[in-house]
Structure formats: C-alpha cells, structure tokens
Amino acid sequence: MDVRVVVAGAVLDRGRLLAARRSAPPELAGRWELPGGKVEPGERPEDALVRELREELGVEAEPLERIAGEWPLRPGLVLRVWTARLISGEPEPLEDHDELRWLGPDETDQVDWLPQDRPAVAEAARLLARGAGAGRRAGA
Numbered sequence: 834m835d836v837r838v839v840v841a842g843a844v845l846d847r848g849r850l851l852a853a854r855r856s857a858p859p860e861l862a863g864r865w866e867l868p869g870g871k872v873e874p875g876e877r878p879e880d881a882l883v884r885e886l887r888e889e890l891g892v893e894a895e896p897l898e899r900i901a902g903e904w905p906l907r908p909g910l911v912l913r914v915w916t917a918r919l920i921s922g923e924p925e926p927l928e929d930h931d932e933l934r935w936l937g938p939d940e941t942d943q944v945d946w947l948p949q950d951r952p953a954v955a956e957a958a959r960l961l962a963r964g965a966g967a968g969r970r971a972g973a
Contacts, residue, residue: 835909836911837871837909837910838871838903838913839871839872839912840869840870840871840872840878840881840882840912840914841866841867841868841912841915842868842885842894842896842914842916842917843867843915843916843917843953843956844867844868844886844892844894845917845957847935848938849936849937849961850935850936850937850938850957850958851890851924851933851935851936852866852867852934852935852936852944852946853866853867853889853926853930854931854932854944855929855930855931856929857929861947864945864946865934865944865945865950866946866950867957868930869881869885869886870929878913879896882894883896886917888927888928889926889927889930890922890925890927891922892919892920892921892922892923893921894919894920896917897915899914899915900916900953900957901956902914904949904953912950914953914957916957916960937961938958939962941954941957941958
C-alpha cells in the first residue's frame with residue numbers, strides 16, 4: 834500500500850510555538866494541532882508545507898528542519914513535521930481552524946493536542962527551550 838504524507842509545521846517565532854485548534858472534521862474539532870495538510874502527488878513535502886500554511890493561516894513561512902520520526906494518522910497516512918519560521922504575515926485561522934495560540938516552551942501542555950502531534954510538539958518545545966526560534970523574523 835502506498836503511504837500518503839501529511840506535513841505539519843512547528844511554526845516558531847519569538848521563542849513561541851504556534852498551536853491551531855481544529856474546527857473540522859467533527860471527531861477532531863476542539864483539539865489542537867500543528868497546522869499543515871496533505872502532500873499532493875508530485876509535490877515536495879517542504880513545498881506542501883509552505884502551501885498549506887499559506888492556505889490555512891495566510892502566512893509565508895520557511896521550512897527549516899524535519900523533526901525526526903513519523904506518526905501514523907490512519908492506514909495509508911503518516912504525519913511528518915518540520916520546524917518553520919514565519920517570513921511574513923500574521924497567522925489567522927482561515928481554514929480548518931477556529932483559534933490560534935502562541936505557546937512558550939513551558940506552556941505547550943496548556944492545550945489538548947491531537948495524540949499524533951504530541952511527540953513533535955515535545956521536540957519543538959525542547960528546541961525552544963534551547964533558544965531555537967527565539968529571534969524575530971525579518972521585518973517584524
């Protein structure tokens with residue numbers, strides 16, 4: 834069976850991680866995730882992440898490093914996560930989300946993350962605690 838990849842961004846800015854609350858589908862609504870979406874056929878995962886963050890949040894972002902590991906979502910679908918930095922725009926919940934929240938490295942347990950996002954969130958919090966993503970983006 835072919836495995837389709839879903840990409841997500843651990844968006845880091847000013848020492849914080851962006852969390853997005855799902856508004857759909859009903860079984861995921863109200864839970865928090867790292868924003869992203871499916872990689873289209875022929876699309877590089879990093880390009881898919883840039884596209885998804887533009888569509889879902891209205892921002893331009895740059896993928897940085899892939900967080901080690903991948904997590905099954907359902908049969909034939911796996912999650913892969915990259916750290917990313919904002920280049921321009923202020924994130925807004927445009928698609929599939931109804932709320933966004935910036936969390937410091939010691940605040941990531943304040944929201945109810947989807948289970949498959951938890952390992953990547955823990956790694957992103959470790960990166961933030963070490964000072965990654967602490968700087969301001971250009972022009973901000």
